[in-house]
Amino acid sequence: MKNLECQFGSNAQGKMVSALKRLGFDKVFDTNTGADFTIMEEASEFIERIKNGGTLPMATSCCPAWVKFLEMNYPEIIPNLSTCKSPHQMFGAIIKSYYAEKMGIDPSKIYVVSVMPCVAKKYERTREGMQSTGYDDVDAVITTRELARMIKSAHIEFVELEDEEFDNPMGEATGAGAIFGVTGGVMEAALRTASELIDGKTLEKLEFEEVRGKKGIKKATLNIAGKEVRVAVVSGLSNAREIAEEIRDGKADFDFVEVMACPGGCILGGGQPIKSSKTKMSVDIWKKRSDSIYDIDEKSTLRKSHENPYLKMAYEEYLGKPGEHRAHELLHTTYSKKEKYNI
Numbered sequence: 001m002k003n004l005e006c007q008f009g010s011n012a013q014g015k016m017v018s019a020l021k022r023l024g025f026d027k028v029f030d031t032n033t034g035a036d037f038t039i040m041e042e043a044s045e046f047i048e049r050i051k052n053g054g055t056l057p058m059a060t061s062c063c064p065a066w067v068k069f070l071e072m073n074y075p076e077i078i079p080n081l082s083t084c085k086s087p088h089q090m091f092g093a094i095i096k097s098y099y100a101e102k103m104g105i106d107p108s109k110i111y112v113v114s115v116m117p118c119v120a121k122k123y124e125r126t127r128e129g130m131q132s133t134g135y136d137d138v139d140a141v142i143t144t145r146e147l148a149r150m151i152k153s154a155h156i157e158f159v160e161l162e163d164e165e166f167d168n169p170m171g172e173a174t175g176a177g178a179i180f181g182v183t184g185g186v187m188e189a190a191l192r193t194a195s196e197l198i199d200g201k202t203l204e205k206l207e208f209e210e211v212r213g214k215k216g217i218k219k220a221t222l223n224i225a226g227k228e229v230r231v232a233v234v235s236g237l238s239n240a241r242e243i244a245e246e247i248r249d250g251k252a253d254f255d256f257v258e259v260m261a262c263p264g265g266c267i268l269g270g271g272q273p274i275k276s277s278k279t280k281m282s283v284d285i286w287k288k289r290s291d292s293i294y295d296i297d298e299k300s301t302l303r304k305s306h307e308n309p310y311l312k313m314a315y316e317e318y319l320g321k322p323g324e325h326r327a328h329e330l331l332h333t334t335y336s337k338k339e340k341y342n343i
């Protein structure tokens with residue numbers, strides 16, 4: 001795909017791999033593979049909480065801004081948070097343990113840089129518990145906007161680059177991993193996996209339209225493997241506050257809630273490229289990016305995280321079962337009450 005005119009919503013994945021190699025990275029992996037690990041762990045945790053009477057509703061924990069907001073403002077509902085690390089933190093831990101061992105690399109010689117849509121991920125990597133291999137899971141976080149500046153400073157003609165593939169092993173992600181960045185995407189991906197893990201039957205329809213769309217609070221009751229599951233999807237911190245108060249006050253009418261601090265999800269994250277003066281004000285960036293993400297999912301050969309062959313390999317060869325032993329040590333974390341800032 002040469003001479004791609006880089007517009008909002010363009011899939012520039014192959015060019016990003018190519019640019020990162022030119023900037024000096026030895027290996028480039030897809031964070032969506034990390035998202036597949038998160039879904040595997042999160043869906044298993046949700047099933048386990050339902051079966052064993054764990055704390056419900058369970059809230060997603062992949063947005064560090066939401067996690068810290070909850071720790072500062074609603075510490076009494078910390079048990080509702082999933083203990084799963086976010087995708088890039090999980091992936092960093094996998095790289096410095098399983099991957100390092102498999103490739104015969106000393107993990108102390110690996111420097112992991114996450115390219116994220118998010119400024120809160122810079123703080124997240126420094127949190128206690130994000131060093132489960134004995135090293136920082138992730139050594140540095142740069143935003144996509146910072147990466148764009150680095151590419152320009154290095155005089156790389158981004159639009160002229162040939163596409164390159166992610167490195168292997170671990171180079172393939174599923175469509176479920178791809179939709180993680182849009183509000184409702186984490187929930188949809190988790191439901192696909194939870195449903196098949198519960199009854200072992202292949203889902204006939206993978207799209208959960210009820211959780212799609214930009215609305216700040218979406219609620220639905222879905223039939224998952226013959227069971228009624230009440231879900232909520234929330235984006236934007238004022239909506240998150242509303243939902244947190246419902247949970248705190250025992251008024252939550254849902255079993256599983258996805259929360260993203262940025263309205264519309266990570267595709268409008270604070271670290272993302274923003275409109276320049278040349279961009280028409282009428283361009284709906286959220287729509288373009290979300291259309292692109294759902295298109296990637298639709299065209300993916302594999303669309304369910306638990307079908308990712310690299311995940312299967314990692315669990316078989318190294319991690320064990322989701323949520324247990326090594327998987328738990330490396331891919332989960334803990335939370336605690338945090339003081340509010342004095343401004």
Ligand code: SF4
Nearest residue numbers: 063118260262266269
């Ligand atoms: S929703 Fe925003 S703050 Fe949360 S992880 Fe995504 S980009 Fe970061």
